[in-house]
Amino acid sequence: MTEQQFLAVLAPLIEEITGNAFSQEQLDVTFGDLDIDSLNQIEIISRIEDEFDCHIEDSTLRTIRTPRGLLDHISKSTSPA
Structure with a gap:
């Protein structure tokens, strides 16, 4: 997922x-x-999870303070192994 793809979903939500x-x-x-x-x-975050088919643990949710933090976490969790 690119930053632009993330923004295309996040901006309308916000x-x-x-x-x-x-x-x-x-x-x-x-x-x-x-x-x-x-x-x-x-x-x-729930709608972003649905859009990018990922899941963020509750303990991690509490540490995400900015949209970039959300982007970084989702990028790591959806990158190919």
Whole structure:
């Protein structure tokens, strides 16, 4: 999965939830600073998991603070062995 593929899925989700546009420059901004509370963050991650056919453990979910953190984790878990 490329960063562009990730953004193509993530940007519309964030816009739907917050009403604000999301761009590549915001990948390192915390979810909180993007006006995404913990419940919305869980919804976003769940939908990303469905889209990219992956699963993120609950213990890992608590460590993901930014969209880039989510991208990095999913990239590692979906890369070919």
